[in-house]
């Protein structure tokens with residue numbers, strides 16, 4: 079019985095559910111796509127010759143990336159289903175009250191809302207699976223074109239991935255709708271009799287607890303984990319903003335009205351602003367539902383963009399702080415290496431030997447790139463120095479690790495680590511030093527130069543060169559440029575700037591992959607809720623017209639309201655972004671004297687503009703139509 | 717129609733004897749502006765198979781009285797008994813069950829579910845109670861309110877008077893013992909209003925229903941057996957068998 083009612087509700091009020099449907103459908107599509115690709119890649123990996131380590135590493139990276147992208151989109155999908163469903167419940171308080179009045183028990187109402195989510199979930203899963211399946215060949219081809227996937231991966235059969243994706247899609251719909259369903263069950267029958275919707279800004283104990291716990295947890299993670307490396311910072315930047323967003327949305331009905339008051343503090347002389355403010359403050363839950371997708375995407379995208387930029391700053395700071403060599407040659411061939419070494423006016427020519435080494439851990443072998451270095455040369459040219467232990471000891475069977483690896487792998491100074499070289503030799507290496515991370519300058523695993531040479535180490539294409547005393551770097555660059563066949567010599571500053579640009583370009587690509595789909599959902603959800611918000615308020619608009627507002631004034635009112643909602647959400651999003659960014663930056667810059675501060679204003683500004691424009695347009699578009707159709711004259715006659 | 721359980725039969729039997737008894741009920745709303753005493757001690761028995769109109773100036777507590785009597789609102793103090801059952805002792809689910817088995821509601825704004833056709837709106841209370849009503853049951857009730865032909869229309873395709881008649885059909889379909897109506901003719905023109913009133917009157921006369929109706933209109937009140945007057949949350953009069961003119965006179969005295 080309730081399921082049939084759910085079906086009809088969805089059919090009739092489909093506009094209320096369109097946002098959930100699209101967000102969920104895209105989420106399932108993305109998930110189906112990812113799972114199909116992961117499935118295919120895995121099947122393909124099994125057929126790859128284990129000696130092709132590069133290919134295997136690339137496949138591993140690809141799977142990890144697909145995992146992050148789909149996990150992230152999953153969160154946004156749950157979030158958007160939750161907020162659009164709670165909006166849909168809130169918008170139908172009278173209708174739900176009426177159901178209660180004619181005899182529905184709270185449980186039946188809850189089942190009805192869950193039934194609605196089931197209907198939306200099933201429809202969205204079917205559509206999403208079809209879309210994901212259709213897109214998978216194209217995406218695989220695109221990944222290949224981008225150099226992210228190998229050529230010949232055959233597509234696996236889509237059935238299991240589709241089952242998994244739709245299972246997750248339906249559960250996401252259910253989970254997202256649960257809170258809304260519980261709230262719907264609390265609607266009292268008298269709600270049906272109230273002409274004026276009324277809300278209280280109070281929130282339940284559980285909601286308050288969850289909100290506070292999320293915020294406290296987020297801050298503890300940011301402050302407590304002394305994230306000294308950009309990889310961990312990246313992980314935190316991915317997940318902490320989500321916790322903050324959940325916390326803020328839980329506390330929204332308390333917080334957001336106050337913020338609306340604050341933002342309109344000096345503007346109450348304007349009658350439209352005052353009216354907009356009162357409308358928003360009187361309906362704290364509704365306002366929260368409208369604000370939450372904007373808050374989510376601005377906080378999450380903002381934090382990620384800022385944190386990645388700060389991580390790049392950190393890389394840059396570390397590189398500049400450590401790099402001693404005034405001249406760097408990149409893209410050098412082995413012949414170029416000889417040329418550099420044999421020059422008379424070169425004091426230090428430092429070059430690492432790269433070698434693939436498998437590290438044995440709990441019976442498994444992890445492939446890693448080791449760099450064979452001469453500790454004295456590396457110290458003179460790249461400023462490589464030990465944080466713990468002694469780099470001088472990097473001779474014989476020994477190795478050194480970067481601080482982030484020590485943290486990540488749990489390898490400690492003095493450990494003996496079983497390794498296997500590409501030539502099949504096995505041995506145990508003693509960890510003699512832990513060095514500061516410097517991703518641009520050296521690998522995260524170091525071993526003696528001679529050891530690398532003995533086991534097939536290939537010279538890296540980068541040389542760090544210090545001219546002999548009395549020789550100017552500029553002259554050396556000019557002279558090298560003439561002699562080198564493949565390599566390019568340049569002043570260290572320029573090389574650092576190039577690395578910085580590379581890092582930021584890579585970041586842009588990952589940001590695009592991670593944020594692209596979620597931003598799309600968010601935009602759809604924002605447009606949908608605001609559109610619905612305006613359609614729902616038909617009577618109110620007409621009443622406002624009746625008391626003498628011009629059509630133009632009503633439209634302005636709608637735009638001001640939407641703008642205020644967006645502004646409040648953006649303020650909270652900005653606070654989150656600044657908090658996450660600065661708390662992650664603090665431990666990273668510790669101990670470095672000169673870290674640049676790069677704030678990606680352009681990206682951040684485009685988020686702000688999109689978050690303001692989309693809601694305002696979405697809110698005013700239906701208002702125009704509604705106002706045309708319902709002139710006050712018609713309203714007056716009923 | 718679903719089979720009534722033993723329990724329900726008991727309630728029915730007792731409801732016929734003493735449908736709705738209000739015993740010294742008060743209702744105080746507290747809002748930011750201070751306390752509002754909507755009801756200040758109302759004691760009244762709505763006799764079985766009677767049609768009672770409730771009148772009084774705006775804000776005198778008529779709607780509050782109705783809502784307390786129907787268990788939609790809980791009184792601050794005092795007791796409400798419906799069919800011998802004390803409403804204070806019932807849980808939310810218990811109240812819902814009691815309401816759907818023994819009460820029907822009609823309000824000024826028609827309160828139909830926009831997603832459902834007239835037929836499905838009328839069938840809804842029975843479905844919610846777990847019964848699978850036959851088409852003919854619903855058609856009969858719709859025919860009684862003169863809408864047999866329009867059963868497939870949605871509320872948005874019906875006039876105000878037609879919507880009101882659908883909501884009366886919905887109130888009657890579960891064969892309640894009491895129908896509560898709050899200004900059911902408030903939004904209707906004179907002749908449509910009269911149809912609705914005659915419909916309520918005939919249910920009392922032919923089926924022994926009890927009707928409690930809030931109204932501002934003396935003519936509407938004259939369809940009732942007795943008129944209960946409220947002022948400032950208290951009962952200030954009870955006219956039995958009065959005509960429209962007498963009721964109007966009484967009202968204007970109150971409003972002076």
Ligand SMILES: Nc1ncnc2c1ncn2[C@@H]1O[C@H](COP(=O)(O)OP(=O)(O)OP(=O)(O)O)[C@@H](O)[C@H]1O
Pocket residue numbers: 745746747752753754772773774775776777778779780781
């Ligand atoms: N939810 C509420 N909160 C605070 N005060 C309320 C609330 N509902 C009603 N009141 C107050 O209680 C009093 C009685 O209200 P009630 O709705 O019962 O009046 P009424 O007799 O039905 O009036 P009308 O004829 O205008 O419908 C009024 O003063 C009203 O302001």
Ligand SMILES: [Mg+2]
Pocket residue numbers: 778779780
């Ligand atoms: Mg009233």
